Amino acid sequence: MLAGKRILLIIGGGIAAYKCLELIRLLRGQGAQVTPVMTRAAEEFVTPLSVSALAGEEVHRDLFDLTKEAEMGHIQLSRVADLVLVAPATADLMAKMAGGLANDLASTLLMATDTPVMIAPAMNVRMWEHPATQRNLKALQGDGVRVIGPNSGDMACGEHGPGRMSEPLEIVEALRAALAARPLAGKRVLVTSGPTHEPIDPVRYIANRSSGAQGTAIANALRDLGAEVVFVTGPADAARPLGVQVVEVESAREMREAVLGALPVDAGVFAAAVADWRVASASDSKIKKVNGALPVLEFAENPDILAEVSQMGDGRPGLVVGFAAETDDVQAHATAKRKRKGCDWIVANDVSPETGIMGGSENAVLLISEEAVEEWPRMGKAEVAKKLAERIAEALSAG
Incomplete structure (x- = not known):
């Protein structure tokens, strides 16, 4: 169901960003094309070189890159995909999406897209349970954004609870379901x-x-x-x-x-x-x-x-x-x-x-x-x- 599908993958800045390497491998193994976008914070956890090598495409990072704008502007980049996936979706990215902010490439793409969006939240348990994050979550779901996870478990910070990003295989299954023929949608x-x-x-x-x-x-x-x-x-x-x-x-x-x-x-x-x-x-x-x-x-x-x-x-x-x-x-x-x-x-x-x-x-x-x-x-x-x-x-x- 993913063969020939184009996934715009926006990688947020969290420790769970390392899971995106396996996610890209799984997606490409099922025939999907993956166009990666990384926030500046994401580069602190995984390198653009690693992401690009696995995706088979150059990583997009800068909003104001005139050369890239001449070849493929950010508006077009946001609309050629079959689905936009944000993984990990940090508390900051979720807040930007819910508030309609667009001050970097990732948030601008999310504001400009007219294709389905799915997020895989990942953050500290206290950040996930914070009333602001829960308000943003409800707002995003009300806007039609699909959400997978987060899972519960041990955190890199030593705490335990909900906030772990869903595993790559879980995300792939969710993408397959989202992109399949959907005669039972709404049922x-x-x-x-x-x-x-x-x-x-x-x-x-x-x-x-x-x-x-x-x-x-x-x-x-x-x-x-x-x-x-x-x-x-x-x-x-x-x-x-x-x-x-x-x-x-x-x-x-x-x-x-x-x-x-x-x-x-x-x-x-x-x-x-x-x-x-x-x-x-x-x-x-x-x-x-x-x-x-x-x-x-x-x-x-x-x-x-x-x-x-x-x-x-x-x-x-x-x-x-x-x-x-x-x-x-x-x-x-x-x-x-x-x-x-x-x-x-x-x-x-x-x-x-x-x-x-x-x-x-x-x-x-x-x-x-x-x-x-x-x-x-x-x-x-x-x-x-x-x-x-x-x-x-x-x-x-x-x-």
């Missing part, structure tokens, strides 16, 4: 993923074999189509999707609370393998063996999140997609589940051990609606996710 979609862990005692739990890989792939595909994605995940093995809101939970009851808290949404994709039962009274301490006697576990039914959301009145998503993992009579069981739960679609698959689907990298599904049953060929989970996301976009577009 908010909820995705649940992974297993749930239902505690028996502090060290044991009931779970299933779900890896969360299909849910992560679905969240990525929806994000790439422009959706704002809320990703509610149990303790899955799969990596979390980038560029989405991630909510980590453990149990089915925690997942239910997170799902209800994420509403309203335009669509809900319930890919999580939620445990049907839990231990009614989990022990507060580890259960010990006592003379060979077996512990007696009394079970209780977990909340049915899919049915609750599907059958709610006000606040029900316009499209509710459930999943059915079956080991026999897949179509019959999944069709009955769709009717019983009240969801619009069921994505059904055969997870018998011999299929290798549960925890594997491929999937073969049936898409079951009230009108039809579609059989999709076995393919990678990313391909399944992309096809499902496109179907969701078509359905929401059709109302």
Whole structure:
């Protein structure tokens, strides 16, 4: 999605500027052209020579360079890009952008551009939390500026908290999503993923074999189509999707609370393998063996999140997609589940051990609606996710 795209990269003056070297390498590796602009402060952290060598283009630094103005004025430079990225976006640069100041090349380009702008803030935690920075952030978001990060963690100054610039790979993913075809732009979609862990005692739990890989792939595909994605995940093995809101939970009851808290949404994709039962009274301490006697576990039914959301009145998503993992009579069981739960679609698959689907990298599904049953060929989970996301976009577009 970045092949042939031109990124105008404005590097601000912060210690995180060193990450831009890896960012440029990743962008060029995906076929993007990178035109670098450096502030004077940025040159204190990385050299123009290093940036230029990786970008394959000369670094632009001076506003009043008559030779460059004759070849490409700053107005044109700001408009030939597909997207303007500011990384790191320091507190000073954010303040200039929010206040409309234009006293150097970077700030002038940002004032003159008519292309989308994304910033990756990076600064000391106290600077990030300062009311002025938060006011500027809200102003920039109100102007349509996209924001990625910052992340939390240890600072170069020795403090800890939010303020670390997003990692280069995270920024690349955000750029891909911003520049992709966006039929789901303006839509908010909820995705649940992974297993749930239902505690028996502090060290044991009931779970299933779900890896969360299909849910992560679905969240990525929806994000790439422009959706704002809320990703509610149990303790899955799969990596979390980038560029989405991630909510980590453990149990089915925690997942239910997170799902209800994420509403309203335009669509809900319930890919999580939620445990049907839990231990009614989990022990507060580890259960010990006592003379060979077996512990007696009394079970209780977990909340049915899919049915609750599907059958709610006000606040029900316009499209509710459930999943059915079956080991026999897949179509019959999944069709009955769709009717019983009240969801619009069921994505059904055969997870018998011999299929290798549960925890594997491929999937073969049936898409079951009230009108039809579609059989999709076995393919990678990313391909399944992309096809499902496109179907969701078509359905929401059709109302």
